Amino acid sequence: MSIPLALASGTGRFYKHSAKIIRFARHGCTNRPFFHIVVMERRKAQHQPVIEQLGTYDPFPNEHEEHLVAFNFERIRYWLGNGAHLSTPVAELLGIAGLLPIHPRTYMTAWRNRRAAEEAAAKASESGADANKAPESKEGGSGTS
Amino acid sequence: MLRHVVGQSARILDTNLVCASTNLQFVRWRRKPRWLPVAKSKRFLVPERKPQDSDERLELLRLHNNYRTQLRSVTSYLMKEAEVNRKTSTADHLVLTPEQEEAEFQKCVAENEAWNAKIAQEREARLQKEAAEREAYVARKLEEARIKQEEERERIEEIVRLEKERSRSYITKENLDAAIDHALANPVDHNFAIDLQGNIYRGRDAGPSKPGEKSAEQAALTSGS
Secondary structure: OOOOOOOOOOOOOOOOOOOEEEEEEEOOEOOEOOEEEEEEEOOOOOOOOOOEEEEEEOOOOOOOOOOOEEEOHHHHHHHHHOOOEEOHHHHHHHHHHOOOOOOHHHHHHHHHHHHHHHHHHHHHHHHHHHHHHHHHHHHHOOOOO | OEEEOOHHHHHHHOOOOOOOOOOEEEOOOOOOOOOOOOOHHHOOOOOOOOOOOHHHHHHHHHHHHHHHHHHHHHHHHHHHHHHHHHHHOOOOOOOOOHHHHHHHHHHHHHHHHHHHHHHHHHHHHHHHHHHHHHHHHHHHHHHHHHHHHHHHHHHHHHHHHHHHHHHHHOOOOOOHHHHHHHHHHOOOOOOEEEOOOOOEEEOOOOOOOOOOOOOHHHHHHHHHO
C-alpha cells in the first residue's frame, strides 16, 4: 500500500458515464484485514484513488464479539441511485444492514453453517454413545460401530 | 530457485534469466511462457467438477431470482429518489432573481453595519478605559520618581553635612607644621601583642614592657569592654 491515505471524500477522478462500483478496499496490514467501503470506477485497481469512501468494515470481532461496520447511507443511496454496481460482500453487508434485501449468499452461508453444526453435534453424540456402549459390546462379543 | 546458466543456448531458452557478468542468479518468478503448449503430463487431464447439491442449487436459483427482482425494485426507487434530489437541488444553479439578490445583499450590508457600529462602540469604551488606566499609571510613576529623587537628595545632603563636620579636623597647609610637630612629639607604636587578659606586650624597638603595668591603650581597651 504505497499510496498515501486519501481524503475520506475521495480524490479519484472518473468519467461521468463510466461504470462505478461500491466495493471493499483492503486497508489493514498482514494478517489483519480492515476494509474501507468505497465507490470507484469498476475497471480500476483496488488501491487507486477512490471517488468516495462510503464506510468501513472490520471483519475481526472486537472484545465484545461485535463486527463493526459503518455506512454513509446518504451517499450509498446517492451512488446506487446513480447506477453504481455492488460487489457481493458489500451487497451482503447492506442486506444485513437493511437497505437492500438479504443476499442469497447470506442464506447459503447460514444453512451451511447450520448443517455443519448439526453434523458435528450428531457425530459428537454418536461418539459419546459409542464410548458408553463400548464396554457392553466387549462383553457381548459382537461389536457394532 | 538457484540456477546456473551455461552457454548461449540456455540463455535463449529461458528468457527470464538475464545476467551478463556472472551467469548466476535467483529466479523469483517463473512461469511457463504463453507460447509454450500444454505440458505432456497435463495434456489429457480433465479437471473434475465439484459435485453440486441439486436441491441447494435450485434453492439458490430461486433466491437469486427473487433477490434480483427485489434489488431492481430498490434500485429503481433509489434512482427516482436521486432524480428528485437532482431536480430539487440548488447546488449548481441560481434560484434568486436579481432584485431578490440585491435585497439579500442589502440586508447583509445592513446587518454588517449594525455589527460594525456595535463593535465600534465597544472599542471606543475599551480605548477610553485603557487611556485612563495609562494616565493613572504615568501619574503614579511620576510621583514615585519624585519621591525617590527627594530621598536621594536628602541622602546626599546628609553625606555633605557629615563631610563638613569632619573637615574641621583636616590637615591643611596652614596647620601642617603643627600637625607634624604633634606627630613627632607623640610617636605611636602599633607593633605589640595582646593576650586574653588584655595585657599588652611591646616589641623590642619600643623597649621591654613591664608586666602588670597598664598602658594607655590597655586602659582604653578595658574601659571600653
